Amino acid sequence: MSAPNRSIMWFRRDLRISDHPALLAAIESGDEIVPVFILDKKLIDIAGSKRLAYLGQSLRSLDESLNNSLHVMIGDHIEVLRELMARYNATSVHVSTEFEPYGAARDAKVEAAGIPLIRTGSPYAVAPGRVLKPSDSTPYKVYTPYYRAWCLHGWRKPALKPQAIKTVTPGANDRNFPDWPTPENAVITPAGEKAAVQRWKYFQANGLDSYDEGRNLAGIDGTSKLSAHLKWGEIHPRTLLASLGESKAHDTFRKEIAWREFYADVLFNNPHTDKNYYSAKFAEMRYDKPDKKFEAWKVGETGYPFVDAAMRQLLREGWMHNRTRMVVASFLVKDLHLEWQLGALHFEEHLVDFDVASNAHGWQWTAGSGTDASPYYRVFNPIEQGKRFDENGDYIRRYVPELEHLSASEIHEPWLFLNGYSNGYSERIVDHATERLESLARLQEIKADKPQDPRA
Numbered sequence: 134m135s136a137p138n139r140s141i142m143w144f145r146r147d148l149r150i151s152d153h154p155a156l157l158a159a160i161e162s163g164d165e166i167v168p169v170f171i172l173d174k175k176l177i178d179i180a181g182s183k184r185l186a187y188l189g190q191s192l193r194s195l196d197e198s199l200n201n202s203l204h205v206m207i208g209d210h211i212e213v214l215r216e217l218m219a220r221y222n223a224t225s226v227h228v229s230t231e232f233e234p235y236g237a238a239r240d241a242k243v244e245a246a247g248i249p250l251i252r253t254g255s256p257y258a259v260a261p262g263r264v265l266k267p268s269d270s271t272p273y274k275v276y277t278p279y280y281r282a283w284c285l286h287g288w289r290k291p292a293l294k295p296q297a298i299k300t301v302t303p304g305a306n307d308r309n310f311p312d313w314p315t316p317e318n319a320v321i322t323p324a325g326e327k328a329a330v331q332r333w334k335y336f337q338a339n340g341l342d343s344y345d346e347g348r349n350l351a352g353i354d355g356t357s358k359l360s361a362h363l364k365w366g367e368i369h370p371r372t373l374l375a376s377l378g379e380s381k382a383h384d385t386f387r388k389e390i391a392w393r394e395f396y397a398d399v400l401f402n403n404p405h406t407d408k409n410y411y412s413a414k415f416a417e418m419r420y421d422k423p424d425k426k427f428e429a430w431k432v433g434e435t436g437y438p439f440v441d442a443a444m445r446q447l448l449r450e451g452w453m454h455n456r457t458r459m460v461v462a463s464f465l466v467k468d469l470h471l472e473w474q475l476g477a478l479h480f481e482e483h484l485v486d487f488d489v490a491s492n493a494h495g496w497q498w499t500a501g502s503g504t505d506a507s508p509y510y511r512v513f514n515p516i517e518q519g520k521r522f523d524e525n526g527d528y529i530r531r532y533v534p535e536l537e538h539l540s541a542s543e544i545h546e547p548w549l550f551l552n553g554y555s556n557g558y559s560e561r562i563v564d565h566a567t568e569r570l571e572s573l574a575r576l577q578e579i580k581a582d583k584p585q586d587p588r589a
């Protein structure tokens with residue numbers, strides 16, 4: 134009998150078995166697969182405890198789907214892959230294509246070391262770099278025309294779930310599942326493919342049809358909360374897109390999925406914008422140095438209830454509502470006059486759904502320095518935003534117990550009421566109206582009312 138033909142399936146941001154073209158390719162290419170996840174010290178060092186706890190759970194869930202055959206390895210990627218190839222006599226290594234700067238560079242290094250990767254599929258419905266302007270074949274810099282072209286380009290149907298997955302049996306030393314506990318006082322969303330599918334079904338039944346209205350209300354469960362599942366590839370965006378219809382609510386949801394794809398495309402075409410200004414002019418703006426006001430922002434003690442609720446939500450859940458991500462980002466850049474990268478780093482540490490493209494460009498959009506950015510002179514008013522998108526104060530009450538005793542008409546401006554501070558809530562660290570004017574004055578100095586193309 135001849136030796137079995139084996140291939141390695143190297144999982145990274147694709148921790149699922151359904152709708153997984155690379156896994157299907159690995160299965161088809163041999164008799165048995167060697168499923169592996171390599172713990173990456175560099176990525177572990179920058180991830181906070183909530184994201185690590187989530188990843189640990191997600192790996193357990195993937196392992197269950199693979200009948201306990203997942204190899205969880207520690208060490209250098211190249212050495213681990215070489216050792217597994219030699220040990221199992223494996224002839225190929227299958228992956229989903231990575232496009233963001235770190236993953237793409239890591240894969241290039243692995244290939245340069247003589248390990249060819251077979252790339253099938255990616256974490257996107259349409260891979261970055263694919264959607265180009267028909268007029269001159271250059272990438273889009275503005276979302277709306279990108280969205281139209283992205284829809285025209287279209288995407289494949291979800292791939293079939295494999296009927297059977299034949300795997301090798303890992304040895305005792307191959308099962309290095311990390312023991313990362315969920316931190317005390319944190320409540321993170323359940324991880325794994327099963328949880329992702331369950332949440333998607335729940336959202337289809339309870340939120341999708343009213344998504345266009347519900348998505349902005351911070352106090353309700355009105356969004357899909359699929360971002361962490363998408364980040365880790367526990368569900369593919371193609372699976373979501375395949376169930377959408379043509380209603381306004383469904384179209385709005387499709388547009389949000391497209392924002393994720395647009396930002397991945399922008400980062401792919403401008404890899405320096407993970408840390409640097411997309412619009413270079415904004416690097417010249419006058420910014421303050423981080424001080425104790427920055428510390429107050431991080432822990433949710435700015436004295437602005439909507440901002441503080443959001444920052445505490447981030448610390449507790451590793452997730453924050455999109456509306457409040459914009460509000461707290463605007464507060465950091467335009468009320469505290471700090472550079473967006475400081476806020477992005479704090480998000481990077483705490484978000485379970487941290488995604489380098491969506492985070493950097495979400496921040497740059499709010500800061501005014503990104504592609505199709507919100508104009509710098511649009512300064513979010515943290516009080517009015519709260520009144521509008523958390524009318525009854527439910528969101529604030531959930532995260533800021535010092536304000537629980539206030540009514541809907543009091544909770545957004547505790548400083549106006551005698552008992553506003555009776556439970557120890559913080560005083561405002563800045564005056565929004567004053568800082569708004571300061572921010573506009575600084576803008577005037579660089580006269581950058583429009584984002585500029587760094588390559589222009």
Ligand SMILES: Cc1cc2nc3c(=O)[nH]c(=O)nc-3n(C[C@H](O)[C@H](O)[C@H](O)COP(=O)(O)OP(=O)(O)OC[C@H]3O[C@@H](n4cnc5c(N)ncnc54)[C@H](O)[C@@H]3O)c2cc1C
Pocket residue numbers: 348356357358359360361363364389390391392393394396453454455456458459462480484486487488489491492493495496499
């Ligand atoms: C400053 C800032 C930082 C952000 N950082 C991240 C990040 O690190 N990771 C991340 O996944 N998203 C990030 N976002 C985008 C957005 O806030 C989250 O994707 C969204 O809140 C996740 O919740 P949800 O899954 O319920 O979203 P839904 O409203 O249900 O949307 C469905 C999916 O569409 C995508 N999406 C929605 N809005 C956006 C958007 N504005 N940009 C890109 N994709 C979007 C996400 O994948 C999301 O899961 C950031 C936004 C801002 C303003």
